[in-house]
Amino acid sequence: MSIDNYLYLSAILFTIGAVGVVVRRNAIVVFMCVELMLNAANLTLVTFSRITGTLDGQVIAFFTMVVAACEVVVGLAIIVTIYRSRRSASIDDASLLKR
């Protein structure tokens, strides 16, 4: 097996996450799809770290995880705030600027 297969898997997972962001309407599910994309990118970093034989890729993947954790905290707080004011977690309902 070639090590490229990990990269292909990562590309597929990233694509699925991107479709989820576009297609799903529940803000939390959209957010989970963003997490899936971040995880796919992490798999790429870990695989490249193995290809190049240095640990820098793993350090960057580690930083990605920390930033993703921050993003989850703030993002979920935003979702809860929107839910409080509009009583809905649907991304279609947060359309105040449209009208």
Added chain:
Amino acid sequence: MQPLLTIQGPEAALFWFLAPLSVAAALGMLLVKKAVHSALLLAWVMITLAIFYIAQDAAFLGVVQVIVYTGAVMMLFLFILMLVGVDSSDSLTETITGLRPIAITAAVGLGGLLVSLLGRATLGREPVGLSAANASGNVEGLAALLFSTYVFPFEVVSALLITAALGAMVLAHHQRTNPRPSQREQAINRFRSGSLAGAAGLPGPGVFARHNAVDVPALLPDGTPAPSSISATLKARGDVLDSGQFQLDNVDTTVVEEK
């Protein structure tokens, strides 16, 4: 000449066993109706990724993946899901016409582009493997990098974590603009609201009914069911039994002695 990386049989078997499962779970995330099921499928994808990390000589990241993602982040997601509850946004009906075909076409395009790019790209050298870099242990190697080359990004990231925690607290903080009504004011409002039906407080589900389950409406003193006694979340999920069948007329009133 560094040793070339060869992926042995067990790792290939692991990959071909887990990769289809993780792709299937990721696809399921898009297709299932309920957000909770999406969250569980995402947790599974993250666990398979953790196994891949460990298989790729990134033991530290694999463990961190399990602790941070499947442990903390997914728990936070489920917590918020339970807080926000379920509503119509869970449904899969498309609100923008033609969005789904366009999205699928674009996804096939993006995936095809990425895969063909990976297929054509060459690094100019053979994959090396991490056995040399991990010679004194994966955690030690990462720590040596983290606290020398990457010490400034490390500190910046710690500042980011504190900022994010503060930001979440500011966002989630809810300031009352008018004082909370006291118990006395609530009681007065109940009696002056027109109907006396709910003056003594609304009944809980299952009161006087045949079952005391939470999806069974309470029966009012005149034998009619009270739909307001059931949680709105259960109604939104469609898990409520028909309240008409709990009318007192239909109830079998013969007493059966149980031993």
